[in-house]
Amino acid sequence: MSADNLNVYMPVVMLMFIAVATVVLALLVGKLIRPHNPFDNKEQAYECGEDPIGIAWSNFNVRFYVVSLIFIIFDVEGALLFPVAAVFKSFIEIGEGSVILATFALFILVLAVGIVYCWRKGDLDWVKGFTSEELQNLSKAKDAQ
């Protein structure tokens, strides 16, 4: 029966519920005893004592996106590899080890090509290095000053 099977998720649901309930309860109890004295300067965002300029939700470096892009591809790869890794041992036991190894290795090597490509094209560098030409231009500009 399926109902019995689902009992294994009972502690999962309880833990999720209790984790959220703890936060809510602690904040509600705290609300009764803690001081509450807001004023404008206190509610400002911290910017080293100055008045904040503009808002923080502005543009960011595209590097963050490229990193998360590579991440999601490898995340999906991991998700696909998990069930295959789980049957790896049983395939070895029935003597089909080389077959599953070939499947496994091909999958990983194809994706390794992806990371090699990104490496060669400099997508893995957080700060793009300057080429020698640019460095010369920079030093020239500095000399001109």
Next chain:
Amino acid sequence: MNPTFVTYLEQFLGYPATNLMAAVFFLVAVSILVGVMATIGGLGTYAERKISADIQARIGPNRVGPFGLLQMLADGVKMILKEDIIPSKADKLIFILAPMMAMFGVFATLAVLPFSSGLTLTDLNIGVFYVLGVGSFVGVAIFLGGYASNSKWSMLGGMRGASQIISYEIPVTLSILVAVTMAGGLSFSTLVEAQTGLPHGWYLFHNPFSFIAFFVLFIGALAETNRAPFDLPEAESELVSGYHTEYTGMRFGFFALAEYVEVFVVCGIAAALFLGGYKVPFDLGNGEVLSNALMNIPFLKMVVPMTNGTPIFKLLGSGLGQLLQLGSFFTKTLALYYVVIWIRWTLPRLRVDTLMTLCWKYLTPIALFNLLGAATWMVVFHGKSIYQIIFESGAAQAVGGH
């Protein structure tokens, strides 16, 4: 059906528990576990301060309670009494939601953590994979915490935190895959039972690739929990306090608690995957060995009538075995926890570009080829560990030579 905490209890009840009874058992166990974990999180802050004091030749907290042990309670009371400030320009709903989500992601992972063979709350078939899935809520929580504050420091910290957590998830996943490949299953009971109590059967020493995988996993786990030397999201010298700059009082407290519990959880997972988990040497954790030994003590034989005494011995032996397993698990986990704190007070912080270089140019390629190497080893040596190859085949040859 997967074994759970309740199926373990059913062995002693002698009859299957109804749904309501199962719910009550689970509720009690979950409440106790959350309490214990909150205490461990609190003790984590205490241990951190004491160990750092030790390393820096100071004394550390010593005023509240014996040896300053009650310092964490004092901290908790202080945090509840602090004023709760929400910046006027913040996105209030998300600001409130973010610490909840961090707690949610961390505490949900406790459900499958194998404390002992009987005290695993639920041994899901997808064990490790479930931990990866639920654990990724913490990254979202850190990003949202940084976003909702509408402060530039928080935003930078949140972006860095999220990108760091997701980057290091790749080497961690690939290293976990090494253990999964060797054990042939995702559930924690499969992974732990495939190892032995003594170090020669640990996955750490199974083959050279798994040895490397453990260290990749450990470094990745440090970065995923934002511990030094990877604590860039909260780098105080450049980002004030990172994603929780604007959080005060108990809301900050929950972020901190989630972090300390998460450190415990990842240490526990590293111990379970590569250090033999709850296994006790000489199979003492099984319970049968112990109950047989107890039954052979002549003194006890006289005291307890033998007719209805046997189940008591069984219960006693099993209980003692579980306690030994708990001790084994906590010893390994807390040893790793100590190393985490030790590293924090020893190594300087990385720069953001070196952090990304370490992840994408060193750990990920190493982990990828490690996985390939471990898979090849499994096929070539039919799943034998180095120990088995050297000693057992050697013994077989010696026998064959005669």
Next chain:
Amino acid sequence: MSLFWYLSVSFVLFFCGIAVMIARKNIIAILLGIELILNAAALNFAAYTRFLNQNLDGHIMSLFIIIIAAAEAAVGLAIVIRFYQIRESIHIDDATQLQH
């Protein structure tokens, strides 16, 4: 729980997805709608597997739908970011030219 309940969830997801895709003018919001539609399809496959046949081909199908959704999100958002770099806008009505 019968199949009807699962299919009704799937219908609601599909409906919300279509409605989001048409109502929104923001390209990222449209991608959110596409995720909803793909999830509706994946949920349908899993539900049919549970109720109509025992072999797990439906689960494999759902798995590949999830994978394709992830790949689609990665490429789609990359296009959005490139478009933003060129036009400084992510309004769907500004995307009228095939090249810049």
Next chain:
Amino acid sequence: MFDKLLFFSSFLLTISGAAMVLGSKDLVRACIALLACLFGVAGLYATLNADFLAATQLVVYAGGVVILMLFAIMLTGGSNNAVNRFGINKVPSMGDGKTLAFGILSGAVATLTIFKITKNVFIDYNLQEIPGYSSTVEQIGQLLVTNHVLAFEISSILLLGALIGAAVIARPRKS
């Protein structure tokens, strides 16, 4: 009892999440509503005994797609209504009443059409619950390397293509 509780809580989470994606005015909040909705779908997978799919849903969506979307939102100007140099709203309104009404109408038409097509499935079939399977992970793994091995290998090429294509498109250019 518990299966009904799990089902209906996931059901409510999914439906309300989807409705909030449709109704939310703020892009980041719509993203969080999407996360809630996808989490609910993971719960539904769990009630369908598809434990591996449930975990995959969490790993790929909660960890990957939602973070990717949040990054993309931040990279395209956050959720403020600042105006760009062409005088266009950087982040346009999430649609007004007119588009919303039109969207709901066309969504209803499309959904009802599909409903009409698939109606036979749950009217004609004699539906009964098939007993649950113990573990789907091993079975999925077995299928992936036997019957569906081509799909498995080709998906790696798909992922490689997506990685290279998206990296080329999104790569920051020197101007």
